Amino acid sequence: MGMRLLTLFALLFCFSNDVFAQTEIDKGKAIYSRLCAFCHGIEGAGDGPAAAYLNPPPRDFTLGLYKWKSTKFDEYAPSDDDLARMISGMRSHDSIPGWDGMNATSMPGWSDLLGKEEVSHVAAYLKSLAGYDNAPKSAIDLSGKVKADSASVERGKTLFKDRCAECHGVSGRGDATKKLKDDWGARTWPRDLTEGWTFRAGSAPEDIYARITIGIPGTQMPSFADPASKKMMTDAQRWDVANYAVSLNESEKKPSANPVLKAMKLDGKLPDGPADAKWDKAAISGFYLFPQIFVSSKSYTPSVVSVSVKALYNDGEAAFLIEWDDPTNSMPWDQKALEIADGDLFPDSVAVQFPSGQLKPGDRPYFGMGGPKPVTIWQWKGPESIEEGQRARIIDAKGVKNINQRLADGLLTANGIYDNGRWRVVIKGPLKGSDKDPVFEEGGFTPVAFALWDGSNGDTGGRHLMTGWQWMTFEKQGEGPSYLWPVAAGVIVFCGEMLWLFSARKKD
Ligand code: HEC
Ligand code: HEC
Incomplete structure (x- = not known):
């Protein structure tokens, strides 16, 4: 009798435990259907209505393959902490201002909508989609951390050339020599390691060490702790490379929440090219780019995240130094550009847009090439052939269908240099050549916008990346910066x- 009662209790216990797990999963499923299915799909297969427009694409949870985890390379499943961290958001990291999700992806952070318990319910549902159990998974060991002194960074630099440069480029700017796809067939670009704020899972030495040790499952980035790999590194070596990778981060280029471009007034001639020392004095501002999705030829797979800009002006002219990291120079005689190109290869290009000088001060036209209120655009285009060279033109526009290229030969000059994954382009144009030219008044300000075409990513015509209107201020001569x-x-x-x-x- 005693034995039977015990069995009954044991059965009841198991059953209630199961019921408990089941209600957690059900609760998670309800949250999932409401908040996640739009991207990740009703059944979790990564095929929601928005998925076709997103790069990287939303994860397919039915495969159970997770990119951003802290468990060992030969452990398929992520830990509960990993799931909670990725779902809640990366608030505590070098995040993009105003965005607490996975940096430079469409995945939002959910901590403002979901409490800890709700996050664990959704995580339980995600695990059930892949048939994962609830057994605790342990994270990799971080206790061997090597101090980031110059000797470690130096050792890391040598290892980087051998282990990482083939994908991330010798300067770490993501100028790959390979065309990469992930296991789901989506185009991937090795991360630009000078832009730590675009890392999905954090840019601290521990985060980078974790990526090197575990690899990024589902992508070509392998584990460097796998003894079966010829590229395997010791624990200390992996910390050295992580320390070196951290040293590559150029945080001064990270766009702020409300960036303002501060143009500096100069006496005399403005620089014609990017190498001029006069640029050293000008302040740098970063701006995020987003794909043009308002008119046809939309671009949904951007390969460039932001541009960094400096500006100088004098009484008759203004010059912009625009820099961005681009996997290739998009020059048709360059083998690497041809190999990486998706389909046709077009020249790279960048443009600066201002309200037309004919408008009242402070007037803001429609940012997509103007409308009834006109805009003036200065555009640089990379060479289409060796003979033709780089080009520059002034466009006066009243909307995408009302464009007029001005005959202003020689008034606008542009000059770009491509080096190891980075374009540095100087565009110099007139302030008083015509009444349409932009108005730059000492102590004043104007809206300004940027557009960018990555030709090896299929950008041409209306398919490009852009910013909205940003503010540009004009420093008075001889004064310190106005702030x-x-x-x-x-x-x-x-x-x-x-x-x-x-x-x-x-x-x-
Ligand atoms: C607007 C689209 C969108 C929505 C809505 C969205 N996600 Fe995502 N999610 C993504 C994308 C895109 C990725 C892939 C990022 C990558 O590959 O680096 C992702 C990745 C993830 C990952 C990381 C997987 C990994 O490999 O480490 C988890 C977990 C996740 N999403 C859970 C959720 C949950 C839970 C919700 C709802 C509460 C949700 N997502 C809502 C777009 C979205
Ligand atoms: C075979 C190509 C390849 C090699 C070799 C490689 N990576 Fe990567 N790496 C990638 C790709 C592709 C991504 C982007 C994956 C994604 O987001 O889908 C990436 C992403 C990263 C990230 C971004 C992580 C994040 O949170 O967003 C870091 C950091 C990184 N790699 C560092 C390294 C270091 C350091 C090495 C050398 C030890 C290395 N990689 C070797 C292809 C590679």
């Missing part, structure tokens, strides 16, 4: 008060 004025004003007021206090004291 110092509030500080200076504070100091003057403070000194004045001290003087007053002192004189008041003396009188007492």
